[in-house]
Amino acid sequence: MLLYGSTDSGHSYKVRSFLLLSGTPHVYQWIDLAVPRPQRPAGFVSASRFGEVPVLIDEGLAYCQSNAILMHLAQRTNTFQGAASERQSILEWLSWETNRIGFSVPNLRYAQLWAHEPPEVLAYLRQRVMADLRVLNETLSCTEFLMPSGLTIADLSCAAYLFWLHQVDIAVADFPNIARWLELQRVMPRWEHPDTAMKPKLATA
Structure with a gap:
Protein backbone atom coordinates (compact mmCIF):
# COMPACT_ATOMS: atom_id res chain seq x y z
CA MET A 1 0.00 0.00 0.00
CA LEU A 2 1.02 3.58 -0.67
CA LEU A 3 -0.36 6.48 1.35
CA TYR A 4 -0.10 10.06 0.13
CA GLY A 5 -0.43 12.49 3.02
CA SER A 6 0.95 15.70 4.43
CA THR A 7 2.17 17.43 7.55
CA ASP A 8 -0.58 19.08 9.60
CA SER A 9 -3.30 17.08 7.83
CA GLY A 10 -5.37 15.35 10.47
CA HIS A 11 -7.35 13.69 7.71
CA SER A 12 -4.15 12.09 6.46
CA TYR A 13 -3.24 11.18 10.02
CA LYS A 14 -6.46 9.19 10.45
CA VAL A 15 -5.30 6.80 7.73
CA ARG A 16 -1.66 6.76 8.74
CA SER A 17 -2.66 6.02 12.33
CA PHE A 18 -4.81 3.09 11.20
CA LEU A 19 -1.95 1.66 9.17
CA LEU A 20 0.54 2.05 12.01
CA LEU A 21 -1.69 0.70 14.78
CA SER A 22 -2.83 -2.26 12.70
CA GLY A 23 0.73 -3.06 11.60
CA THR A 24 -0.29 -2.89 7.96
CA PRO A 25 2.79 -2.70 5.67
CA HIS A 26 2.75 0.47 3.62
CA VAL A 27 4.83 3.31 2.23
CA TYR A 28 4.06 6.87 3.26
CA GLN A 29 4.78 9.60 0.72
CA TRP A 30 4.64 13.20 1.88
CA ILE A 31 2.95 15.75 -0.36
CA ASP A 32 3.84 19.42 -0.11
CA LEU A 33 0.48 21.17 -0.11
CA ALA A 34 2.19 24.55 -0.61
CA VAL A 35 3.01 23.47 -4.16
CA PRO A 36 0.25 24.25 -6.70
CA ARG A 37 -1.82 21.16 -7.48
CA PRO A 38 -0.66 20.70 -11.08
CA GLN A 39 2.99 20.75 -9.93
CA ARG A 40 2.64 18.01 -7.34
CA PRO A 41 4.02 14.49 -8.07
CA ALA A 42 2.39 12.98 -11.14
CA GLY A 43 1.41 9.79 -9.35
CA PHE A 44 -0.46 11.75 -6.72
CA VAL A 45 -2.11 14.09 -9.23
CA SER A 46 -3.45 11.19 -11.28
CA ALA A 47 -4.66 9.29 -8.20
CA SER A 48 -6.24 12.14 -6.24
CA ARG A 49 -9.71 12.64 -7.65
CA PHE A 50 -10.25 15.80 -5.63
CA GLY A 51 -6.66 17.03 -5.56
CA GLU A 52 -6.50 16.49 -1.80
CA VAL A 53 -4.76 14.29 0.74
CA PRO A 54 -5.06 11.59 1.86
CA VAL A 55 -5.04 9.16 -1.03
CA LEU A 56 -4.41 5.46 -0.56
CA ILE A 57 -3.20 3.22 -3.37
CA ASP A 58 -4.13 -0.38 -2.70
CA GLU A 59 -3.53 -3.07 -5.33
CA GLY A 60 -3.45 -0.43 -8.04
CA LEU A 61 -6.70 1.26 -7.02
CA ALA A 62 -6.89 4.79 -5.61
CA TYR A 63 -9.06 5.53 -2.58
CA CYS A 64 -9.86 9.11 -1.55
CA GLN A 65 -11.48 10.87 1.42
CA SER A 66 -10.24 9.87 4.85
CA ASN A 67 -13.34 8.27 6.32
CA ALA A 68 -14.05 6.34 3.13
CA ILE A 69 -10.44 5.09 3.23
CA LEU A 70 -10.88 4.03 6.85
CA MET A 71 -13.96 2.03 5.93
CA HIS A 72 -12.06 0.34 3.11
CA LEU A 73 -9.11 -0.52 5.35
CA ALA A 74 -11.29 -1.85 8.16
CA GLN A 75 -13.01 -4.23 5.75
CA ARG A 76 -9.80 -5.08 3.91
CA THR A 77 -7.81 -5.95 7.04
CA ASN A 78 -10.66 -7.00 9.35
CA THR A 79 -9.24 -4.56 11.90
CA PHE A 80 -10.87 -1.80 13.94
CA GLN A 81 -14.21 -2.41 12.24
CA GLY A 82 -16.12 -3.27 15.41
CA ALA A 83 -18.80 -5.87 15.90
Whole structure:
Protein backbone atom coordinates (compact mmCIF):
# COMPACT_ATOMS: atom_id res chain seq x y z
CA MET A 1 0.00 0.00 0.00
CA LEU A 2 1.02 3.58 -0.67
CA LEU A 3 -0.36 6.48 1.35
CA TYR A 4 -0.10 10.06 0.13
CA GLY A 5 -0.43 12.49 3.02
CA SER A 6 0.95 15.70 4.43
CA THR A 7 2.17 17.43 7.55
CA ASP A 8 -0.58 19.08 9.60
CA SER A 9 -3.30 17.08 7.83
CA GLY A 10 -5.37 15.35 10.47
CA HIS A 11 -7.35 13.69 7.71
CA SER A 12 -4.15 12.09 6.46
CA TYR A 13 -3.24 11.18 10.02
CA LYS A 14 -6.46 9.19 10.45
CA VAL A 15 -5.30 6.80 7.73
CA ARG A 16 -1.66 6.76 8.74
CA SER A 17 -2.66 6.02 12.33
CA PHE A 18 -4.81 3.09 11.20
CA LEU A 19 -1.95 1.66 9.17
CA LEU A 20 0.54 2.05 12.01
CA LEU A 21 -1.69 0.70 14.78
CA SER A 22 -2.83 -2.26 12.70
CA GLY A 23 0.73 -3.06 11.60
CA THR A 24 -0.29 -2.89 7.96
CA PRO A 25 2.79 -2.70 5.67
CA HIS A 26 2.75 0.47 3.62
CA VAL A 27 4.83 3.31 2.23
CA TYR A 28 4.06 6.87 3.26
CA GLN A 29 4.78 9.60 0.72
CA TRP A 30 4.64 13.20 1.88
CA ILE A 31 2.95 15.75 -0.36
CA ASP A 32 3.84 19.42 -0.11
CA LEU A 33 0.48 21.17 -0.11
CA ALA A 34 2.19 24.55 -0.61
CA VAL A 35 3.01 23.47 -4.16
CA PRO A 36 0.25 24.25 -6.70
CA ARG A 37 -1.82 21.16 -7.48
CA PRO A 38 -0.66 20.70 -11.08
CA GLN A 39 2.99 20.75 -9.93
CA ARG A 40 2.64 18.01 -7.34
CA PRO A 41 4.02 14.49 -8.07
CA ALA A 42 2.39 12.98 -11.14
CA GLY A 43 1.41 9.79 -9.35
CA PHE A 44 -0.46 11.75 -6.72
CA VAL A 45 -2.11 14.09 -9.23
CA SER A 46 -3.45 11.19 -11.28
CA ALA A 47 -4.66 9.29 -8.20
CA SER A 48 -6.24 12.14 -6.24
CA ARG A 49 -9.71 12.64 -7.65
CA PHE A 50 -10.25 15.80 -5.63
CA GLY A 51 -6.66 17.03 -5.56
CA GLU A 52 -6.50 16.49 -1.80
CA VAL A 53 -4.76 14.29 0.74
CA PRO A 54 -5.06 11.59 1.86
CA VAL A 55 -5.04 9.16 -1.03
CA LEU A 56 -4.41 5.46 -0.56
CA ILE A 57 -3.20 3.22 -3.37
CA ASP A 58 -4.13 -0.38 -2.70
CA GLU A 59 -3.53 -3.07 -5.33
CA GLY A 60 -3.45 -0.43 -8.04
CA LEU A 61 -6.70 1.26 -7.02
CA ALA A 62 -6.89 4.79 -5.61
CA TYR A 63 -9.06 5.53 -2.58
CA CYS A 64 -9.86 9.11 -1.55
CA GLN A 65 -11.48 10.87 1.42
CA SER A 66 -10.24 9.87 4.85
CA ASN A 67 -13.34 8.27 6.32
CA ALA A 68 -14.05 6.34 3.13
CA ILE A 69 -10.44 5.09 3.23
CA LEU A 70 -10.88 4.03 6.85
CA MET A 71 -13.96 2.03 5.93
CA HIS A 72 -12.06 0.34 3.11
CA LEU A 73 -9.11 -0.52 5.35
CA ALA A 74 -11.29 -1.85 8.16
CA GLN A 75 -13.01 -4.23 5.75
CA ARG A 76 -9.80 -5.08 3.91
CA THR A 77 -7.81 -5.95 7.04
CA ASN A 78 -10.66 -7.00 9.35
CA THR A 79 -9.24 -4.56 11.90
CA PHE A 80 -10.87 -1.80 13.94
CA GLN A 81 -14.21 -2.41 12.24
CA GLY A 82 -16.12 -3.27 15.41
CA ALA A 83 -18.80 -5.87 15.90
CA ALA A 84 -21.40 -6.45 13.20
CA SER A 85 -24.02 -4.88 15.44
CA GLU A 86 -21.92 -1.69 15.67
CA ARG A 87 -21.49 -0.99 11.95
CA GLN A 88 -24.41 1.45 11.71
CA SER A 89 -23.25 3.37 14.77
CA ILE A 90 -19.70 3.54 13.39
CA LEU A 91 -21.02 4.94 10.12
CA GLU A 92 -23.01 7.53 12.06
CA TRP A 93 -19.91 8.63 13.99
CA LEU A 94 -17.89 8.88 10.76
CA SER A 95 -20.61 11.05 9.26
CA TRP A 96 -20.82 13.18 12.43
CA GLU A 97 -17.07 13.66 12.42
CA THR A 98 -17.12 14.93 8.84
CA ASN A 99 -19.51 17.77 9.65
CA ARG A 100 -18.45 18.46 13.23
CA ILE A 101 -14.96 17.71 14.65
CA GLY A 102 -13.51 17.21 11.16
CA PHE A 103 -14.80 20.65 10.18
CA SER A 104 -14.58 22.76 13.30
CA VAL A 105 -11.16 21.85 14.68
CA PRO A 106 -9.10 22.04 11.46
CA ASN A 107 -10.82 25.25 10.42
CA LEU A 108 -10.17 26.91 13.77
CA ARG A 109 -6.59 25.67 13.66
CA TYR A 110 -6.04 27.01 10.16
CA ALA A 111 -7.75 30.32 10.90
CA GLN A 112 -5.74 30.87 14.07
CA LEU A 113 -2.32 29.61 13.03
CA TRP A 114 -2.05 30.46 9.36
CA ALA A 115 -4.93 32.55 7.98
CA HIS A 116 -5.13 34.98 10.93
CA GLU A 117 -8.85 35.53 10.56
CA PRO A 118 -10.63 38.38 12.35
CA PRO A 119 -11.80 37.85 15.95
CA GLU A 120 -15.44 37.28 15.05
CA VAL A 121 -14.50 34.40 12.72
CA LEU A 122 -12.28 32.84 15.36
CA ALA A 123 -15.05 33.21 17.94
CA TYR A 124 -17.55 31.45 15.69
CA LEU A 125 -15.19 28.58 14.96
CA ARG A 126 -14.19 28.23 18.62
CA GLN A 127 -17.84 28.10 19.63
CA ARG A 128 -18.38 25.22 17.20
CA VAL A 129 -15.31 23.38 18.46
CA MET A 130 -16.40 23.67 22.07
CA ALA A 131 -19.89 22.41 21.25
CA ASP A 132 -18.44 19.40 19.43
CA LEU A 133 -16.04 18.62 22.25
CA ARG A 134 -18.86 18.72 24.77
CA VAL A 135 -20.85 16.18 22.74
CA LEU A 136 -17.85 13.87 22.46
CA ASN A 137 -16.89 14.27 26.11
CA GLU A 138 -20.42 13.46 27.25
CA THR A 139 -20.55 10.36 25.05
CA LEU A 140 -17.26 9.12 26.48
CA SER A 141 -18.48 9.59 30.04
CA CYS A 142 -20.01 6.14 30.01
CA THR A 143 -17.81 4.21 27.60
CA GLU A 144 -14.09 3.54 27.18
CA PHE A 145 -14.18 3.90 23.41
CA LEU A 146 -17.00 5.01 21.14
CA MET A 147 -18.00 1.38 20.58
CA PRO A 148 -18.43 -1.27 23.30
CA SER A 149 -16.13 -3.65 21.41
CA GLY A 150 -13.11 -1.31 21.75
CA LEU A 151 -11.09 0.85 19.39
CA THR A 152 -12.63 1.27 15.93
CA ILE A 153 -12.27 3.55 12.95
CA ALA A 154 -14.86 5.80 14.63
CA ASP A 155 -12.31 6.58 17.36
CA LEU A 156 -9.44 7.04 14.92
CA SER A 157 -11.50 9.45 12.86
CA CYS A 158 -12.82 11.55 15.73
CA ALA A 159 -9.49 11.68 17.56
CA ALA A 160 -7.14 12.68 14.74
CA TYR A 161 -7.20 16.46 15.06
CA LEU A 162 -7.61 16.42 18.84
CA PHE A 163 -3.95 15.64 19.44
CA TRP A 164 -3.37 19.25 18.29
CA LEU A 165 -5.92 20.96 20.57
CA HIS A 166 -3.14 22.78 22.43
CA GLN A 167 -2.34 24.63 19.20
CA VAL A 168 -5.72 26.39 19.40
CA ASP A 169 -5.39 27.12 23.12
CA ILE A 170 -7.82 24.45 24.27
CA ALA A 171 -6.80 22.38 27.27
CA VAL A 172 -7.81 18.79 26.78
CA ALA A 173 -7.85 18.49 30.59
CA ASP A 174 -11.05 20.55 30.50
CA PHE A 175 -12.63 17.53 28.80
CA PRO A 176 -11.52 14.69 31.08
CA ASN A 177 -13.28 11.89 29.23
CA ILE A 178 -11.69 12.93 25.95
CA ALA A 179 -8.31 13.20 27.69
CA ARG A 180 -8.63 9.65 29.03
CA TRP A 181 -9.74 8.37 25.62
CA LEU A 182 -6.81 10.00 23.82
CA GLU A 183 -4.40 8.58 26.38
CA LEU A 184 -5.73 5.07 25.73
CA GLN A 185 -4.75 5.54 22.11
CA ARG A 186 -1.34 7.02 22.92
CA VAL A 187 -0.26 3.96 24.90
CA MET A 188 -1.13 1.47 22.16
CA PRO A 189 1.75 -0.36 20.46
CA ARG A 190 3.00 1.41 17.31
CA TRP A 191 1.05 4.62 18.03
CA GLU A 192 2.76 7.80 16.84
CA HIS A 193 1.86 11.43 17.42
CA PRO A 194 0.80 13.16 14.18
CA ASP A 195 3.85 15.43 14.30
CA THR A 196 6.01 12.30 14.03
CA ALA A 197 3.81 10.13 11.86
CA MET A 198 3.29 12.79 9.19
CA LYS A 199 6.89 13.98 8.87
CA PRO A 200 7.90 14.99 5.33
CA LYS A 201 10.01 11.96 4.56
CA LEU A 202 9.62 8.54 3.04
CA ALA A 203 8.74 6.06 5.79
CA THR A 204 7.73 2.44 5.95
CA ALA A 205 5.81 0.54 8.57
